[in-house]
Amino acid sequence: MEQNRYLPKNKKYRWMLESGAPPSGSLYRDAWQALKKDRAAMIGLVVIVALAALSILLPMILGLDPEAIESRRVVDGKNLFPPFAPDLANIMGTDQLGRDIFTRVLYGIRVSLLVGVVARGLTMIVGIVLGVAAAYFGGWVDMVIMRLTDVFLAFPVMLLAMVITLVMGPSLFTVCLALVVVGWPDVTRLLRGQALALKEKEYVKASRALGASHFWIITRQLLPGCLSLIIVSFSMGIPGAIMYESGLSFFGFGIRPPTPSLGNMIADARGYMTICPWYILYPGLMLIIIVVAFNILGDGLNDALDPYARKRK
Amino acid sequence: MPRYIVRRLLALIPVILGLTLVIFLLVNVIPGDTARLIAGEYADEATVEQIRTTMGLDKPILVQYGNYLLDLVQGDLGRSYQTHRPVLEEILTVFPKTIQLAVTTEVISIVVGLFLGMSAAVRRGSLFDRGITMFGVLGLSIPQFWFALILQLVLAVKFGWLPPSGYQGGFDIYIILPAITLGIPSAGMMARISRSAFLEVLPQNYIRTARAKGLQEKSVIWKHALKNALIPVLSLVGTDMSRLLTGTMIVESVFSWPGIGKYGYDALFYKDMPALQATVLVLAVSICLVNLAVDVLYAAADPRVRYH
Numbered sequence: 001m002e003q004n005r006y007l008p009k010n011k012k013y014r015w016m017l018e019s020g021a022p023p024s025g026s027l028y029r030d031a032w033q034a035l036k037k038d039r040a041a042m043i044g045l046v047v048i049v050a051l052a053a054l055s056i057l058l059p060m061i062l063g064l065d066p067e068a069i070e071s072r073r074v075v076d077g078k079n080l081f082p083p084f085a086p087d088l089a090n091i092m093g094t095d096q097l098g099r100d101i102f103t104r105v106l107y108g109i110r111v112s113l114l115v116g117v118v119a120r121g122l123t124m125i126v127g128i129v130l131g132v133a134a135a136y137f138g139g140w141v142d143m144v145i146m147r148l149t150d151v152f153l154a155f156p157v158m159l160l161a162m163v164i165t166l167v168m169g170p171s172l173f174t175v176c177l178a179l180v181v182v183g184w185p186d187v188t189r190l191l192r193g194q195a196l197a198l199k200e201k202e203y204v205k206a207s208r209a210l211g212a213s214h215f216w217i218i219t220r221q222l223l224p225g226c227l228s229l230i231i232v233s234f235s236m237g238i239p240g241a242i243m244y245e246s247g248l249s250f251f252g253f254g255i256r257p258p259t260p261s262l263g264n265m266i267a268d269a270r271g272y273m274t275i276c277p278w279y280i281l282y283p284g285l286m287l288i289i290i291v292v293a294f295n296i297l298g299d300g301l302n303d304a305l306d307p308y309a310r311k312r313k
Numbered sequence: 314m315p316r317y318i319v320r321r322l323l324a325l326i327p328v329i330l331g332l333t334l335v336i337f338l339l340v341n342v343i344p345g346d347t348a349r350l351i352a353g354e355y356a357d358e359a360t361v362e363q364i365r366t367t368m369g370l371d372k373p374i375l376v377q378y379g380n381y382l383l384d385l386v387q388g389d390l391g392r393s394y395q396t397h398r399p400v401l402e403e404i405l406t407v408f409p410k411t412i413q414l415a416v417t418t419e420v421i422s423i424v425v426g427l428f429l430g431m432s433a434a435v436r437r438g439s440l441f442d443r444g445i446t447m448f449g450v451l452g453l454s455i456p457q458f459w460f461a462l463i464l465q466l467v468l469a470v471k472f473g474w475l476p477p478s479g480y481q482g483g484f485d486i487y488i489i490l491p492a493i494t495l496g497i498p499s500a501g502m503m504a505r506i507s508r509s510a511f512l513e514v515l516p517q518n519y520i521r522t523a524r525a526k527g528l529q530e531k532s533v534i535w536k537h538a539l540k541n542a543l544i545p546v547l548s549l550v551g552t553d554m555s556r557l558l559t560g561t562m563i564v565e566s567v568f569s570w571p572g573i574g575k576y577g578y579d580a581l582f583y584k585d586m587p588a589l590q591a592t593v594l595v596l597a598v599s600i601c602l603v604n605l606a607v608d609v610l611y612a613a614a615d616p617r618v619r620y621h
Contacts, residue, residue, distance in 0.1 A: 151331035154597040156559035159577050163339050163589070166581065243456055247563060250458045251578070266459050273466045280466070284459035291454035299450075 027228070027305070034304040041300020047293040048113075055109040066107045066260050070098035083276035093278040095268065101279060104260040105286050111261040112290055115172065116242040119179035123241070124234050126180055127187025132222055134188065135195035136214065146192075149185035157182045161244060165253040175254045179241050190233055191226055198225040228305040236298040239291040246287055262287045314612065321605050329598060333385065336593045337378050340586050350584060351394050381590075390594075391587030395579075400591040404573065408595060410480065411565070411572030415557035417488060418495045419550065425496075426503020427546060433504065434511030435534065445504050452501020457560075461494045461567040478569040491568045495561065499553050506549045510542035517541075544615050551607030555600040 035041055058064065073080045082098035084090060092101040134145040164178040198204060204221050223230075248254030249263030257264050262283040269280035348365040349356075365371045369380055384391065390400040433445035468490065469477035481487050514520065515538060523537045524530070562574035569575070573592055580588035 147327060147331065150328045151335060154328055154332055154600050155335075156562075156577075156593060156596040156600070158560060158562050159581070159593055159596070162578075162581055163336075163343070163593075167339060167342050239454065246456055247458060250456075250563075251566075263456075263458075266456075266462070270462055273462060274470055277466060280459070280462060284456060284463065287456050287459065288451070288454050291456075292450055295450050295454055 031304040035300055038300040038304065040296045044293040044297035044300065047289065048297065051109050051290060052113055055106045055113070059103065059106055064100070064103040064106065066104045067099065067258055070094060083272065083279065085276070086278055092282045093276065095279050096272050096276065101282055104265060105262070105282055107260045108262040108265055108283060109286060109290065111172070111255055112242045112245065112287070115175060115179070115245040116238040116294070119176040119241045119245070120183070120234055120237045122176060123180045123183035123237065124187055124230060126184045128191050128230065130184065131188040131191025132195045132218055132226070135192045135199060136218060136222065145188065149188050152181070152185045155182070158244070158247060161248060162251065162253045165248060170253050170256050172255060175245050175248055178248070179244055183237060183241070187233055190229060194226045194229050195222050198222050232298065232302045232305055235294065235301050239294040239298070242287070242291055242294070314609070318605070318609060321608070325601050328601060332597050333382065333594060334378065336590055337381060340590055341374055343584060347394070347586060390591040393588045394585045395583050395588065400587050403576065403588065404591055404595055407571055407576045408573045410570065411558060411561050411574060414488065414491055414495070414561060414570060414572060415554065417484070418492045418499060418557055419554055421492065422496045422499035422503050423550065426500040427507045429500070429504040430507030431511055431534065431539070433508045434515065437512065445508065449501040449505035452497045455497060457494055458563045458567060460497065461490070461564055464490050464494060465567065478567070480569065480571050491564045491570050494564050495557060499557065502549060502553065503546065507542060507546050510545045511538060514538050514541045547610060547614055548607060551603055555603045558599055558603070559596045
């Protein structure tokens with residue numbers, strides 16, 4: 001252990017001692033190492049991957065149909081009508097029409113994950129393009145983009161998203177679009193700040209002096225420098241997107257029934273709260289699990305990718 | 314400082330202009346014939362046409378926008394299509410109820426969140442600390458409409474402890490359920506931020522000095538640490554306050570709280586354009602004003618911050 005004398009005694013850095021060498025390689029390899037040691041973040045990651053796999057594979061393997069209706073059930077010669085309480089056949093019970101809630105929750109998870117990743121991804125693209133453009137070109141481009149972010153940041157988010165889905169007609173696509181419209185200003189500001197700082201670095205100035213094109217500088221020097229920020233902002237924004245989608249669907253401005261989404265299931269269950277409380281319980285719990293998983297993964301990524309945050313812990 | 318405030322207020326004007334333009338265009342592409350909506354389903358074509366002309370709905374959209382701005386400058390937000398009353402009057406009755414709910418929630422969240430965050434930071438790494446961290450994450454992750462319904466189901470319907478919904482003038486048992494629903498994420502966030510603010514402050518030299526000169530731990534925490542940890546908390550209060558003012562729509566419609574969120578939702582539902590435009594405008598302006606207030610307070614709390 002003699003050669004490890006100079007290594008930190010901090011618990012968080014125990015892995016350095018174990019590997020017998022100081023951290024080497026890139027920021028991203030270090031970050032991945034740190035993330036792997038972050039138990040909460042890894043649980044989040046595993047939950048997300050597991051939910052994605054389950055929601056895609058289970059309905060395919062078992063041939064589950066979210067709209068299949070069990071209109072009555074005969075028990076001991078008696079006719080029973082839905083909703084049926086949770087049992088072995090329907091582990092989350094059925095709704096008032098006799099549709100299996102577990103199946104519908106699985107389909108709802110698909111929608112949530114899809115909207116979360118796609119809407120946030122599109123938001124990031126718009127935010128990155130505008131933010132980097134504002135920082136790099138400055139002048140009136142910067143002025144116009146920043147005034148636009150001012151305007152959009154002042155909007156009440158939910159109301160704006162509702163108006164947009166109302167105008168375009170509620171669907172998966174318009175929900176994503178609405179989320180991009182309400183989400184881009186934050187990302188733009190974030191990216192602009194980072195890109196402004198990078199733009200003043202010597203190596204960027206050197207490239208410009210050597211005659212590198214705008215496109216080359218932006219794609220080879222500015223964007224890679226912003227990558228940690230992009231990863232963190234992407235992952236931290238997913239839970240918000242999922243929450244807004246479910247909120248919009250709850251109010252009838254998002255995914256429309258009969259397509260199940262966790263939000264519109266809760267809206268449907270609202271009328272039957274006292275008759276079958278399990279109907280409102282499970283979609284909500286699932287929503288919480290998904291959002292918590294993304295939140296703790298986002299926190300973990302934030303800590304792992306920020307060398308200062310890593311030291312502070 | 315007064316110059317700074319005036320400059321910020323002036324900078325609001327283009328933002329508000331942009332806002333009105335965006336919301337005007339959006340509202341005008343909402344499908345549905347406004348004149349037909351006002352005239353009613355069974356009105357004949359001539360009546361609808363007449364309404365269209367008197368309201369200027371047959372003019373080009375930019376002219377309509379110009380007229381809207383002219384009215385706006387004179388303090389006229391239009392008349393509601395639904396109730397035929399001036400929108401400004403209606404907003405003035407609903408907005409205070411939202412402010413009442415938001416401020417009540419915010420005050421309780423600050424006290425609870427700050428206290429929890431502080432206690433967690435002092436007992437760093439303990440079970441309590443981990444519980445608070447969990448609470449912070451969970452508070453942010455609970456969908457409000459679901460939580461509102463569950464509270465209603467359990468506390469109002471099942472046990473009958475609290476009224477399920479309604480409004481009876483304000484600070485009574487009717488405010489409890491909406492305030493809890495709105496306050497859980499706020500308190501969670503507050504606990505999180507104040508915990509990390511305290512962790513940042515506690516290892517500082519002036520805290521060590523305070524301890525070294527023999528101060529009691531209580532006064533070290535409550536006097537020296539608290540004051541310095543308040544700065545990040547303050548900026549959170551700003552963002553949280555605008556979230557509360559504009560994010561009450563869900564809670565207000567579940568608990569039938571007659572505030573601006575429910576008003577906006579109803580306006581959207583009935584395609585009541587003047588009411589919708591006014592709601593968005595009023596909320597947006599209040600977001601801007603809250604942000605300004607926070608920046609001003611920031612300078613007051615932290616002498617290192619200077620504005621020019």
